[in-house]
Amino acid sequence: MKVAKELFDPEKSGAILEGMRVELITTGSELLLGQVVNSHPGYLSSRLATMGLDLARQTAVPDGQEAIGQVLGEAWGRGGVIIVTGGLGPTSDDITREVVAGFLGKPLEDRPEIEKKILGYFEKRGLVAPESVKAQAKVPRGMEVIPNDGGTAPGLFWEEKGKMLVVLPGPPRELAPMFEKYVEPRLRSYARPAEGMRVVRVTGIGESAVQERCEGELRRLGFSAVGYCARPGQVDVRLRGAEVKLLEAGVKRLREILGAAVYGEGTETMEEVVVRLARGAGVKLATAESCTGGLVASRITDVAGASEVFLGGWVTYSNEAKMRDLGVSAESLAQYGAVSGAVAGEMAMGARRRAGADWAVSVTGIAGPGGGNANKSVGLVYLGIAGSEGVETIEKKLVPERKVFKAMASQVALDLLRNKLLPQLLPTSEV
Amino acid sequence: MKVAKELFDPEKSGAILEGMRVELITTGSELLLGQVVNSHPGYLSSRLATMGLDLARQTAVPDGQEAIGQVLGEAWGRGGVIIVTGGLGPTSDDITREVVAGFLGKPLEDRPEIEKKILGYFEKRGLVAPESVKAQAKVPRGMEVIPNDGGTAPGLFWEEKGKMLVVLPGPPRELAPMFEKYVEPRLRSYARPAEGMRVVRVTGIGESAVQERCEGELRRLGFSAVGYCARPGQVDVRLRGAEVKLLEAGVKRLREILGAAVYGEGTETMEEVVVRLARGAGVKLATAESCTGGLVASRITDVAGASEVFLGGWVTYSNEAKMRDLGVSAESLAQYGAVSGAVAGEMAMGARRRAGADWAVSVTGIAGPGGGNANKSVGLVYLGIAGSEGVETIEKKLVPERKVFKAMASQVALDLLRNKLLPQLLPTSEV
Numbered sequence: 001m002k003v004a005k006e007l008f009d010p011e012k013s014g015a016i017l018e019g020m021r022v023e024l025i026t027t028g029s030e031l032l033l034g035q036v037v038n039s040h041p042g043y044l045s046s047r048l049a050t051m052g053l054d055l056a057r058q059t060a061v062p063d064g065q066e067a068i069g070q071v072l073g074e075a076w077g078r079g080g081v082i083i084v085t086g087g088l089g090p091t092s093d094d095i096t097r098e099v100v101a102g103f104l105g106k107p108l109e110d111r112p113e114i115e116k117k118i119l120g121y122f123e124k125r126g127l128v129a130p131e132s133v134k135a136q137a138k139v140p141r142g143m144e145v146i147p148n149d150g151g152t153a154p155g156l157f158w159e160e161k162g163k164m165l166v167v168l169p170g171p172p173r174e175l176a177p178m179f180e181k182y183v184e185p186r187l188r189s190y191a192r193p194a195e196g197m198r199v200v201r202v203t204g205i206g207e208s209a210v211q212e213r214c215e216g217e218l219r220r221l222g223f224s225a226v227g228y229c230a231r232p233g234q235v236d237v238r239l240r241g242a243e244v245k246l247l248e249a250g251v252k253r254l255r256e257i258l259g260a261a262v263y264g265e266g267t268e269t270m271e272e273v274v275v276r277l278a279r280g281a282g283v284k285l286a287t288a289e290s291c292t293g294g295l296v297a298s299r300i301t302d303v304a305g306a307s308e309v310f311l312g313g314w315v316t317y318s319n320e321a322k323m324r325d326l327g328v329s330a331e332s333l334a335q336y337g338a339v340s341g342a343v344a345g346e347m348a349m350g351a352r353r354r355a356g357a358d359w360a361v362s363v364t365g366i367a368g369p370g371g372g373n374a375n376k377s378v379g380l381v382y383l384g385i386a387g388s389e390g391v392e393t394i395e396k397k398l399v400p401e402r403k404v405f406k407a408m409a410s411q412v413a414l415d416l417l418r419n420k421l422l423p424q425l426l427p428t429s430e431v
Numbered sequence: 432m433k434v435a436k437e438l439f440d441p442e443k444s445g446a447i448l449e450g451m452r453v454e455l456i457t458t459g460s461e462l463l464l465g466q467v468v469n470s471h472p473g474y475l476s477s478r479l480a481t482m483g484l485d486l487a488r489q490t491a492v493p494d495g496q497e498a499i500g501q502v503l504g505e506a507w508g509r510g511g512v513i514i515v516t517g518g519l520g521p522t523s524d525d526i527t528r529e530v531v532a533g534f535l536g537k538p539l540e541d542r543p544e545i546e547k548k549i550l551g552y553f554e555k556r557g558l559v560a561p562e563s564v565k566a567q568a569k570v571p572r573g574m575e576v577i578p579n580d581g582g583t584a585p586g587l588f589w590e591e592k593g594k595m596l597v598v599l600p601g602p603p604r605e606l607a608p609m610f611e612k613y614v615e616p617r618l619r620s621y622a623r624p625a626e627g628m629r630v631v632r633v634t635g636i637g638e639s640a641v642q643e644r645c646e647g648e649l650r651r652l653g654f655s656a657v658g659y660c661a662r663p664g665q666v667d668v669r670l671r672g673a674e675v676k677l678l679e680a681g682v683k684r685l686r687e688i689l690g691a692a693v694y695g696e697g698t699e700t701m702e703e704v705v706v707r708l709a710r711g712a713g714v715k716l717a718t719a720e721s722c723t724g725g726l727v728a729s730r731i732t733d734v735a736g737a738s739e740v741f742l743g744g745w746v747t748y749s750n751e752a753k754m755r756d757l758g759v760s761a762e763s764l765a766q767y768g769a770v771s772g773a774v775a776g777e778m779a780m781g782a783r784r785r786a787g788a789d790w791a792v793s794v795t796g797i798a799g800p801g802g803g804n805a806n807k808s809v810g811l812v813y814l815g816i817a818g819s820e821g822v823e824t825i826e827k828k829l830v831p832e833r834k835v836f837k838a839m840a841s842q843v844a845l846d847l848l849r850n851k852l853l854p855q856l857l858p859t860s861e862v
Contacts (some may be wrong), residue, residue, distance in 0.1 A: 003752075019684040028660070028662075029658050029669065030658065030660035030667065030669070031473075031476075031489070031490075032472065032485065032486040032487075032489060033473060033476055033477070033478050033480055033486075033628070033630075033669065033793060035484075036473065036660060036662060037468055037469075037470060037473050038468075038469065038472060038473070039468060039493060041463065041469060042462075042464060042467065042469070044469050045463050046460075046464070047462050049464055054463065054464075054493070055463040055464075056492075056493070056498070057463075057490060057491065057492055057498070057502070058462070058463060058490065058491040059488060059489065059490045059491075060472060060488065060489040060490075061487075061488055062485070062487070065755040067487070067488070069802075071488070074505075074610075076735045084503050089638065089648075089659075089661070090638070090641065090642070090644045091639065091640075091657075091659040092656070092657065093637060093656065093657070093658050093659060118441075125842060130639040130640060130642070130643045131643075132639055132642060132643065133639055147660065148727065149440040162662065171832060171834055173662065173835055174468065197464070205454070207520065207521070207522060207559040208520075208521045208522065208563055209561060209562055210521045210561060211521070211523065211561070212561040212562075212563065215522075223559075225523070225524065226522075226523065226524070227460050227461065227494065227524050227525060229459070229460075229461035229467060229518075230520070230602065231467060232604075236461065238460065238461070238464070255591075287726075287746070289733075291733065292729070292732075293733070293741075294720075294724075294725030294726065294727070294728030294729035294732065294744060294746065295728075295729040295731025295732075296725070297724050297725030297746040298723070298724050298725035298726040298728075298729045300724065301724025301746070301798075302724070302833070302834060302837070302838075303750065304799070304800050304801070304833055305750075305801065306748075307748055307802075308725070309746050310724075311749050311751075311752060312745070312746045312747050312749060312752040312756075313720070313725060313745075313748075314743070314744075314745060314746040314756075315655050315725065315732070315743045315744040315745070315746070316743050316745060317732065317737075317738055317741050317742055317744075318738075318744040319743050320742075320787075321742060321743040321786065324785075325743075325745075325756070350857060353774075354755075358752075363460075365839070367732075368735070369735050370735070370736065371738075399604060401604055402606050402733065402735055403733060404484075406729075406732075406733070
């Protein structure tokens with residue numbers, strides 16, 4: 001399958017160079033029926049951001065000739081690059097191919113070489129291809145094909161003066177490599193490397209407090225618009241500007257003002273920072289979880305290479321498990337209760353000792369909706385961090401909603417590890 | 432704060448009753464910069480679906496007077512209910528309040544009773560309110576206020592003939608209770624209870640195979656359009672129709688054709704099914720995880736009330752941990768390797784015995800990107816399920832991408848538990 005190299009040739013499409021505008025149309029009724037989270041806007045915009053390109057708008061529409069055709073027409077009128085996702089699959093509700101063909105006025109043609117590749121895909125897996133997959137071998141006349149190396153539905157390319165159309169399949173694991181391998185190289189010729197964005201990620205401070213402490217300083221430096229985004233256990237501060245020096249100065253100032261509350265930059269997650277720091281320090285980690293139920297361990301093990309630093313963890317959801325596996329004392333459980341600083345401390349120490357880890361973190365709290373009482377309400381959590389010099393525990397009152405609570409508590413736990421793993425700062429101007 | 436009861440009075444807005452169309456506009460640059468996943472479309476559309484209302488379109492635009500104003504104008508022209516989220520916060524990039532005021536031509540007015548409530552919110556938490564939060568006490572003249580019991584930014588309501596505008600804050604934990612408590616009761620008067628949707632959730636079979644086995648039968652029953660949505664380890668089949676009897680018949684037929692591959696209906700997750708079945712059967716569960724790193728345990732403990740059935744789990748990321756905590760034999764590790772059926776079986780048996788559980792599930796595999804070799808490639812996984820009658824193990828080859836792999840492997844693990852927990856089917860017409 002040939003991919004049109006000339007398709008995104010800047011010489012050919014000068015009109016697009018001015019005011020490069022990218023729109024995303026995500027199709028699929030499931031996106032509008034509360035069944036799935038639409039991950040395409042996040043993924044594609046973060047890829048575009050690396051090229052200094054913005055997503056100007058994202059629209060989701062249900063499957064259906066009318067809905068897709070209407071929104072495609074509107075976006076087409078605004079011009080620029082239009083990325084359409086979804087509806088290229090083999091099932092009867094996959095109609096994007098037909099809608100695009102109709103919109104551009106191009107008949108669908110069978111492409112035997114694509115059908116052959118699709119059949120080969122099934123054969124390689126020892127499966128018989130259902131008849132329905134052959135619909136994916138149809139291409140609107142004259143459109144270029146974007147190969148799909150991880151699935152059966154190829155993507156489609158089209159361009160005319162001032163407009164560019166990229167059609168990609170919906171499954172993220174097919175879309176992502178196709179975008180990175182075949183679409184990005186062409187978009188890169190339009191990238192604006194001088195226009196940059198820096199994101200500073202902050203934990204442990206609320207959104208208004210972050211702004212109050214930083215915005216004046218950032219404006220003095222010359223930033224006209226600063227963006228903030230709050231999520232459970234995290235605030236992102238976004239700086240944009242054309243000058244790399246200004247961006248650097250902004251990030252430096254934020255780090256000075258907020259200190260260790262800045263845990264990372266860009267899209268780096270807290271767990272990536274923890275694994276990176278542990279690797280750098282050559283230390284091993286362990287976890288002991290009650291209310292977070294394995295989420296801290298799961299976040300650590302989301303990071304490629306986590307096995308170099310993570311020995312393992314315990315999910316001790318019962319008192320018996322806390323005593324048996326982590327050596328928590330029956331006395332502490334009786335005297336202070338499972339949700340207490342004493343038990344958090346013993347959990348962390350037990351996990352560290354038993355795993356043979358350098359650092360172990362523990363979490364015990366009340367995730368709700370049940371389990372709270374007059375003294376200890378839903379949202380209360382104790383965390384412990386154990387190292388060679390002993391154990392420290394903290395108490396937090398978090399949002400009393402099960403999933404938000406788990407997310408926040410896991411963030412605090414990872415942040416405890418991070419703070420212990422940070423290289424010792426020099427008490428000089430280095431800081 | 433008064434909430435306009437009359438606002439969604441069907442008598443008053445008869446025009447809307449015909450062809451109730453709901454659009455969602457999500458604002459916030461972070462949604463278009465790859466920093467956060469936009470959870471509003473999923474949440475709001477699932478709430479709307481319970482009322483038989485569809486989300487006809489969802490649009491995301493960055494912060495900014497022009498972008499928000501433009502898309503609001505377009506949606507306004509199409510009519511119906513328009514829900515706008517985000518940009519009501521205290522920081523400088525929160526401008527939705529101003530844009531809405533400008534669009535409707537209504538000046539912003541200070542509302543002292545809202546300011547008092549906001550200051551009380553901070554006081555109750557022992558915090559000093561930053562000056563910036565006072566902006567949230569401004570309301571476009573004549574607009575109704577939707578109380579925010581979980582945060583500081585109130586929402587806004589507006590209605591005129593044939594159009595309805597609902598403005599809600601961006602943080603999901605503030606938006607959700609506001610929508611359910613104050614917006615839903617008004618929308619319910621427009622609900623179409625006769626128009627229904629049923630979703631059947633299938634695991635272990637691919638999307639094309641599901642269609643091939645079911646679509647003909649469903650069409651014969653009278654369904655004109657059937658929807659499919661594939662995700663890691665899962666395919667959702669969507670049936671829509673005006674007749675409850677037809678929907679019931681469709682679901683029944685799907686269950687007959689697909690058997691135990693149907694794990695649930697609606698929005699019920701695999702982990703919810705597992706916890707529900709374990710509760711019903713009065714049995715206790717445990718987990719032993721290597722490559723999934725705690726994700727199976729974390730999914731189980733996402734379910735409220737999981738503590739009634741879940742005793743705990745082990746994340747044994749090293750060989751030492753597998754031997755020490757689960758009693759895996761050094762011989763099996765040496766002879767078959769950590770990623771093997773033998774080790775998966777010993778892990779499950781060890782976890783069951785040690786936790787004193789009725790059922791224990793185990794996972795050991797290669798999540799990648801490293802760790803694969805010529806004999807055992809990334810994506811290979813062994814799972815074990817141990818009960819009173821012994822242990823069974825299975826081998827699977829999953830997608831070799833770390834996070835997708837973890838999601839799929841955890842789904843298979845939960846499905847193993849589910850199959851053991853299913854009530855014994857009677858070999859009669861009951862089935």
